[in-house]
Amino acid sequence: MGRAGKVLKIVMENHGISQGRLAAVMGIGASNVYRWANEVRDPSSETVISLIKALKQIQPKAAEDFKTLYLEDL
Numbered sequence: 001m002g003r004a005g006k007v008l009k010i011v012m013e014n015h016g017i018s019q020g021r022l023a024a025v026m027g028i029g030a031s032n033v034y035r036w037a038n039e040v041r042d043p044s045s046e047t048v049i050s051l052i053k054a055l056k057q058i059q060p061k062a063a064e065d066f067k068t069l070y071l072e073d074l
Contacts, residue, residue: 002042007069008051009037015062017055025054 012022019037023030035041036051043051048070056063 002039004043004048004051004070005036005039005041007066008033008043010069011055011062011066012037014065015059017058017062021058022051022054025057026050 011017012019019033020030023033026033036043036047052063052066055066
Protein backbone atom coordinates (compact mmCIF):
# COMPACT_ATOMS: atom_id res chain seq x y z
CA MET A 1 0.00 0.00 0.00
CA GLY A 2 0.92 3.61 -0.22
CA ARG A 3 3.03 5.98 1.73
CA ALA A 4 0.15 8.12 3.07
CA GLY A 5 -1.17 5.40 5.37
CA LYS A 6 2.24 4.69 6.88
CA VAL A 7 2.88 8.38 7.45
CA LEU A 8 -0.60 8.93 8.88
CA LYS A 9 -0.12 6.15 11.42
CA ILE A 10 3.26 7.53 12.52
CA VAL A 11 1.95 11.08 12.85
CA MET A 12 -1.16 10.02 14.76
CA GLU A 13 0.93 7.95 17.19
CA ASN A 14 3.56 10.65 17.66
CA HIS A 15 0.98 13.35 18.36
CA GLY A 16 -1.55 11.28 20.30
CA ILE A 17 -4.33 11.79 17.77
CA SER A 18 -7.00 9.09 17.79
CA GLN A 19 -8.69 7.73 14.71
CA GLY A 20 -12.02 8.85 16.13
CA ARG A 21 -10.84 12.41 16.66
CA LEU A 22 -9.43 12.71 13.16
CA ALA A 23 -12.57 11.18 11.67
CA ALA A 24 -14.81 13.58 13.61
CA VAL A 25 -12.88 16.61 12.39
CA MET A 26 -13.05 15.30 8.82
CA GLY A 27 -16.75 14.47 9.14
CA ILE A 28 -16.29 10.82 8.18
CA GLY A 29 -16.49 7.43 9.86
CA ALA A 30 -13.56 6.24 11.97
CA SER A 31 -13.44 3.07 9.88
CA ASN A 32 -12.11 5.13 6.97
CA VAL A 33 -9.22 6.44 9.07
CA TYR A 34 -8.58 2.89 10.31
CA ARG A 35 -8.34 1.62 6.73
CA TRP A 36 -5.84 4.32 5.76
CA ALA A 37 -3.68 4.06 8.89
CA ASN A 38 -3.55 0.26 8.64
CA GLU A 39 -2.88 0.32 4.91
CA VAL A 40 -6.04 -1.54 3.98
CA ARG A 41 -6.90 1.25 1.55
CA ASP A 42 -4.98 4.21 0.16
CA PRO A 43 -6.48 7.69 0.53
CA SER A 44 -7.00 9.59 -2.71
CA SER A 45 -4.99 12.73 -3.40
CA GLU A 46 -8.02 14.84 -2.44
CA THR A 47 -8.29 12.92 0.81
CA VAL A 48 -4.61 13.55 1.58
CA ILE A 49 -5.34 17.28 1.33
CA SER A 50 -8.34 16.83 3.65
CA LEU A 51 -6.16 14.88 6.08
CA ILE A 52 -3.63 17.69 6.20
CA LYS A 53 -6.37 20.27 6.80
CA ALA A 54 -7.90 18.18 9.58
CA LEU A 55 -4.54 17.53 11.23
CA LYS A 56 -3.86 21.27 11.10
CA GLN A 57 -7.12 21.94 12.97
CA ILE A 58 -6.25 19.38 15.62
CA GLN A 59 -2.55 20.13 15.94
CA PRO A 60 -0.64 22.27 13.41
CA LYS A 61 2.66 20.50 14.14
CA ALA A 62 1.06 17.16 13.21
CA ALA A 63 0.07 18.58 9.82
CA GLU A 64 3.59 19.86 9.23
CA ASP A 65 5.07 16.49 10.21
CA PHE A 66 2.67 14.69 7.87
CA LYS A 67 3.66 16.91 4.94
CA THR A 68 7.37 16.54 5.68
CA LEU A 69 7.26 12.75 6.00
CA TYR A 70 4.87 12.30 3.08
CA LEU A 71 7.03 14.35 0.72
CA GLU A 72 10.36 13.04 2.02
CA ASP A 73 12.78 11.87 -0.67
CA LEU A 74 10.77 13.37 -3.52
